[in-house]
Amino acid sequence: MAKEPEYIIVNIDTPRKYNWSTGKYLGHVYAEAKENKKLVGNKCPKCKAIMWGPTIVCPKCKVETGWEWEELPETGTVTQYTYLVFPLWDPHYGERWANPHPSGTILLENGVYQRHFLEETDPEKLKVGMRVQAVWKEDYDERGLGMQDVPYYRTIEE
Ligand SMILES: [Zn+2]
Numbered sequence: 693m694a695k696e697p698e699y700i701i702v703n704i705d706t707p708r709k710y711n712w713s714t715g716k717y718l719g720h721v722y723a724e725a726k727e728n729k730k731l732v733g734n735k736c737p738k739c740k741a742i743m744w745g746p747t748i749v750c751p752k753c754k755v756e757t758g759w760e761w762e763e764l765p766e767t768g769t770v771t772q773y774t775y776l777v778f779p780l781w782d783p784h785y786g787e788r789w790a791n792p793h794p795s796g797t798i799l800l801e802n803g804v805y806q807r808h809f810l811e812e813t814d815p816e817k818l819k820v821g822m823r824v825q826a827v828w829k830e831d832y833d834e835r836g837l838g839m840q841d842v843p844y845y846r847t848i849e850e
Contacts, residue, residue: 699781699786700786701786702786703786704784714838717734717746717747717748718745718746718838720732720734720746720761721733721745721746721838721839722836722837722838724761724763725835725836725837725838725839725841725842726832726835726836726841729828729835729841730763730764731744731763731764731826731839731842732746732761732762732763732764733745733746733761733762733764733804734746734747734757734758734759734760734761734762735757735758735760735761735762736750736752736753736755736757737755737756737757737758737760738750738753738755739752739753742762742764742802742803742804743757744764744804744805744806745839762802764800764802764804764806765800765801765802766825766826767800767801767823767824767825767826767848768798768799768800768801768806768823768824768845769798769799769821769822769823769824770796770797770798770799770810770818770819770820770821770822770823770824771796771797771798771799771805771820772796772797772820773794773795773796773797773810773818773819773820774794774795774796775792775793775794775815775818776792776793776794776795777791777792777793778791778793792813792815793809794809794810794811794812794813794815794818795807795808795809795810796808796810796818796824796845798824798845806845808839808842808844808845809843809844809845810824810844810845810847811827811844811845811846811847812846812847817847822847823847823848823849823850824845824846824847824848825845825846825848826842826845826846827842827843827844827845827846828841828842829841829842829843
């Protein structure tokens with residue numbers, strides 16, 4: 693087994709605070725996630741598809757989607773997964789990246805596909821068809837990052 697190289701860690705304390713507008717639609721998603729622990733998508737008035745992430749125009753019908761919102765279900769089925777192992781270090785902060793790093797495509801109960809991280813790190817337990825549920829950041833002050841207010845999906849038994 694190869695010896696792991698030693699790295700020099702340089703901490704750079706540079707404040708990076710800035711403000712940017714999320715826009716009307718994405719701003720609504722961020723607000724619902726922070727205030728109500730809900731992920732919401734807007735609905736196309738023509739084909740009734742739920743837009744995730746929200747869009748102004750339905751990509752299929754080419755019509756304005758408007759302001760009708762629907763809460764995304766918290767549970768779904770994994771239709772594909774990726775199990776990445778990063779033997780790398782973050783070049784900016786000198787910290788080791790999450791390792792392993794499972795993620796998946798999740799078909800939610802309403803037909804919306806969600807691409808997100810999975811909590812399960814045992815590759816033997818990762819399966820297509822496994823049922824998962826969104827796990828929310830419980831602390832109000834930690835929320836406010838939209839989809840990242842759900843750090844991952846957890847395997848559930850039904
Ligand atoms: Zn449509």
